Amino acid sequence: MRHILHKGEFVYPSPRTQGWRVKAQLDVEYEVIETPGLLDPDNPELLAVPGGGSTTDTRLIILDHAVDELYGTRIRSYFAENSATVEYLTLPGSEEYKSIDRALEVVNKLNEVGTNRLSNPPIVIGGGVVADVVGVAASLYRRGIPFIRVPTTLLSQVDVSVAAKSGVNYGGYRNRLGSYTPPPRTLIDREFLATVPDRQLRNGMGEIFKMALIKDQRLFELLEEHGAELIQHRFQDPTPGYDGLTGTIADEVIGRSIAGMAEELEPNLWEKNLQRSVDYGHSFSPLVEMRASPELLHGEAVAMDCVFSAIIAAHRGLISGADLDRIIAVARRLGLEPSHPLFSDVALVSEALADTIRHRNGQQNLPILTGIGAVCFLNDVTEGEIAQACDGMGRLLASHADDHAQSVGAS
Ligand SMILES: NC(=O)c1ccc[n+]([C@@H]2O[C@H](COP(=O)([O-])OP(=O)(O)OC[C@H]3O[C@@H](n4cnc5c(N)ncnc54)[C@H](O)[C@@H]3O)[C@@H](O)[C@H]2O)c1
Ligand SMILES: [Zn+2]
Known part of the structure; x- marks a missing residue:
């Protein structure tokens, strides 16, 4: 026997079946900010915690290996001069390294650093590959934590910077694993482009x-x-x-x-259209x-x-x-x-x-x-x-x- 319950919209196959529908909406808001002199110790943008406030907890800074080589000293003195407690993880930035293993490496380091749910979000500075790897790690860690993205190649500044999604390659397919969890802040400084080949x-x-x-x-x-x-x-x-x-x-x-x-x-963040x-x-x-x-x-x-x-x-x-x-x-x-x-x-x-x-x-x-x-x-x-x-x-x-x-x- 089938009957319709008027409360809700379910059609129940038997009188003993019960059903509930949960419907929620998610407001998504994130910002992309162009800020010249990002690594100038007087520029506060890199330290800001999305949602306001600051933190004394350790933050994980993930660096693209090329960025570490070229800007590592400046980046380290930026955080040192601002007395921020940070730890670093350097990852290779190239398509063959865009893997779930690299994302898990980030997860392990987040554990080691003691990353909270919201208050000490990691910061990734690098090309699209490391941004995607960290995006995947952040979306998995504690079922999703915020992170800050600093794209350093032209492609990542104009394209990845606005992206809501992150992905890693898997099983021979590009971006086979990933999610739609945009970081609340992306910071752009075109000075990084001075060293891009x-x-x-x-x-x-x-x-x-x-x-x-x-x-x-x-x-x-x-x-x-x-x-x-x-x-x-x-x-x-x-x-x-x-x-x-x-x-x-x-x-x-x-x-x-x-x-x-x-x-x-x-208008089409989740690509339904x-x-x-x-x-x-x-x-x-x-x-x-x-x-x-x-x-x-x-x-x-x-x-x-x-x-x-x-x-x-x-x-x-x-x-x-x-x-x-x-x-x-x-x-x-x-x-x-x-x-x-x-x-x-x-x-x-x-x-x-x-x-x-x-x-x-x-x-x-x-x-x-x-x-x-x-x-x-x-x-x-x-x-x-x-x-x-x-x-x-x-x-x-x-x-x-x-x-x-x-x-x-x-x-
Ligand atoms: N999430 C998205 O929606 C989205 C959108 C577009 C592209 N992507 C992804 O982005 C990736 C491509 O990004 P990419 O073009 O930045 O490649 P990439 O991350 O491989 O970087 C290219 C090379 O430049 C080096 N590099 C980075 N910054 C540098 C700097 N300032 N100076 C000198 N060298 C520097 C990197 O180490 C790397 O060797 C692809 O994996 C693509 O799938 C993602
Ligand atoms: Zn493209």
Whole structure:
């Protein structure tokens, strides 16, 4: 016998079954603060405990090994001069170390330090890899503690900084384990970029390029005009005697990228809506990136996918040929050569799309440009269009090889 209880909404299969439904809402709020001179002992930002107050309890400071090498002395004197009790753990920052074992290493150290539920949150200073490892550890520790994130690469400053999620690789899959538990505070100081290798800066530019294409024409123009110069000056302020505007432009480029990302994420933090314009550049690239590994960095593969998707848009007449040429030219100016042999491999790119469709729960949901700074979503991209775009990528690659041969010939 089945009957309906009017209190609540359950249909009970038998009169002896009881049911309760708990419904709660979670307010999520976190901040991303750009603060120049973060390691200046007079700058209090790094010591602040989210929610207010300060602590005399020991805090764990997790450092990316490159950051420890380059900034370790300054970081240690910052905490020493502020008489803060801290302990350090240094972790390698590279994709192959983004593992659950590293996250457990952080957990062990949190135990050793005696980390409380709320009052002495750990601080991670480093690239996206260590930020993700610590994010996973913090989400597991005591079922979730707050942490402070200080991203130190361009990619992590513009992309990971706003992210609500953290993940570690597992079982051969990227980010297979993880959670959506954003740290209450992320602190950004672009001075860290002064030491980031060129290629890593260009890698970060790949994500900025994507953001410009999907929603910010002004950002695109800034990249067009100043992108190469920003990389050359490592996003640092003009040196004496240098009359450029690198500092201001760097702030605007980083600021617009973060603001754009925050705007896109906020209404869809848990990604329940699978039509995400920030997935632009991430439809075909994941498999190509994985197959090309370790040859291609993430941002490089993303920039190629941005161009691949723009070729589809141009073939459909959604963007003009002139816009496509501008997009290709900017990618090249940023040192993100928009092609790779795997992007002309129709079978592989089709397989990549099939995998993305699974990830998007059975739909293509392909973000495709309708202009520079605007996207629509397509669900009917055909194998023929993929083949056409692969062909276009092949021609880009050949023209690059010709240019290269000519410049080598000329030298
Ligand atoms: N949580 C998210 O939503 C999210 C978003 C985007 C990317 N990610 C993750 O971020 C990772 C990529 O981050 P990444 O590009 O920062 O790579 P990374 O963390 O591997 O850092 C790149 C290299 O730069 C070094 N480094 C860090 N800071 C430096 C500095 N100031 N000067 C010199 N060298 C420095 C690191 O040691 C490393 O060797 C990926 O694992 C990706 O999955 C996560
Ligand atoms: Zn990305």
